[in-house]
Ligand SMILES: Nc1ncnc2c1ncn2[C@@H]1O[C@H](COP(=O)(O)OP(=O)(O)OP(=O)(O)O)[C@@H](O)[C@H]1O
């Protein structure tokens with residue numbers, strides 16, 4: 001049994017069968033990549049896991065519990081954190097404040113009414129947030145307005161915010177999309193470091209094969225809403241079906 | 254001090270000083286001088302300053318922090334007024350029971366309206382709140398519920414007021430006007446005449462000012478609290494918040510209720526100053542006014558809404574007082590033809606036409622000072638600072654560009 005079990009999941013948008021019959025099992029403490037051509041249904045699948053979309057059919061079990069019908073915040077509280085395709089952070093808040101919010105969510109749950117005490121009096125939260133910024137190598141940016149950072153730094157902050165919740169499963173949707181090479185390498189290094197240092201399961205959607213092959217232990221290839229194959233990176237590289245459906249010209253190079 | 258950091262504490266202190274000495278600040282011109290018409294230090298107007306200040310502070314907690322624009326906050330204002338007048342009718346002229354009821358009833362209404370309106374965000378939320386307020390206005394104006402129950406609940410178009418036939422079970426002989434615990438009547442005013450100046454110290458004003466200071470203090474605490482941080486996070490990126498395990502609905506509902514209670518309290522104070530309550534207090538123009546006040550002063554800032562409320566109420570008063578005759582005396586020095594021409598141009602902007610002036614002022618602020626009066630103040634402060642620096646470094650002007 002994997003930590004995440006997706007069984008027979010289907011999702012239709014009007015006339016379009018975005019997901020056909022997806023079965024996927026992600027083992028605990030592995031990095032599992034999901035690849036596939038544009039429009040294959042990767043983001044749709046991920047949205048079904050975090051409560052943004054509700055699949056028409058099938059089941060999604062996380063650690064033995066169904067996530068279907070739960071709201072995004074409830075699923076997050078179960079231990080699934082998500083990184084978005086374009087970094088989603090709190091642009092109007094400082095870097096430190098950004099980091100404090102998931103710390104509050106971790107400590108107090110989904111709602112806590114403390115309207116009188118001062119934020120600055122929350123010593124444990126500030127300490128934890130600062131420690132997390134330290135780990136992300138962002139301590140020097142703590143007072144900065146987060147909107148003014150580079151895309152790579154925003155991504156780094158977003159990943160740090162997710163990690164501060166100590167999730168058991170981290171989902172990343174094209175974390176390096178639209179990034180300059182330096183930022184991409186930065187992000188890969190960060191993810192590698194996370195994988196080495198933490199007990200965490202990571203599912204990553206990615207187009208950049210360099211990223212995929214340097215990080216993942218298992219790869220699922222999705223095409224037209226159904227998984228084509230699932231295997232180790234080495235086997236995927238040479239798989240004829242995959243070359244045909246996805247890697248195509250890039251494999252010939 | 255008081256659980257505030259230094260900067261907030263000094264801001265609070267400034268507000269306390271300004272409100273306590275307002276009767277002086279607002280009457281800078283001697284009574285007999287031509288400028289006396291620009292004085293604002295009379296009880297009725299000063300009361301309005303602080304009451305609308307409370308209204309705007311509360312509105313800003315919702316709009317300034319979360320970005321949710323309610324267009325129906327006047328509904329709570331009206332509810333608060335009705336609650337106070339009802340307590341006059343049932344008990345006596347002591348304002349405290351009424352204000353307590355105003356808080357409770359506006360909280361209940363805000364809970365119900367917020368629960369439904371917060372199912373949507375953005376423009377749909379605004380429209381829902383507007384719809385609720387207009388429904389409540391219509392119901393009050395026709396006293397629909399009262400007629401259904403066979404009693405006079407809001408007294409329809411006439412407005413709710415106290416009649417001698419009302420129960421007033423706690424009424425003493427001496428009670429004829431609103432008072433605080435029998436200690437002091439709201440209308441009682443001490444006038445200090447000082448070498449041509451005259452200053453009014455009104456009990457009702459000081460009572461409202463005291464409530465406003467409390468309201469302001471509480472707002473600072475909310476701004477700086479973890480709850481306030483979450484509200485700012487909602488404004489910044491609601492999606493991220495949801496995927497960070499936080500449930501935005503109860504946060505929104507809580508701040509909507511708090512903000513509604515501020516409005517209810519302000520409405521209650523209106524009826525505490527003048528024992529009347531009418532449906533027009535709930536009309537959409539009143540809801541729009543508090544939006545203008547908050548944006549004009551600076552939404553999302555602490556002091557902005559108070560400034561905006563004061564600004565609008567002051568100019569409303571000044572501009573609506575000026576009439577054609579006043580204009581003619583002002584421009585008397587001009588040749589007759591020119592005088593009439595100038596008066597004819599200005600005339601549409603004064604008196605009843607004051608809303609035209611307000612509209613223009615609002616446009617100017619939104620276009621040139623999107624951060625409101627507070628931003629204007631900050632810019633002036635910056636200019637002064639820079640000017641000073643330039644003076645100091647006049648000799649080495651090119652070499653000392655301030656590194657920002
Ligand atoms: N909310 C929606 N409504 C209608 N159609 C949708 C919706 N979301 C996705 N689709 C369609 O479903 C299909 C799968 O989309 P999805 O975004 O999951 O693909 P993807 O594999 O993530 O592609 P990419 O690599 O471009 O991100 C696409 O054809 C897309 O147009």
Ligand SMILES: [Mg+2]
Pocket residue numbers: 042043044
């Ligand atoms: Mg996608």
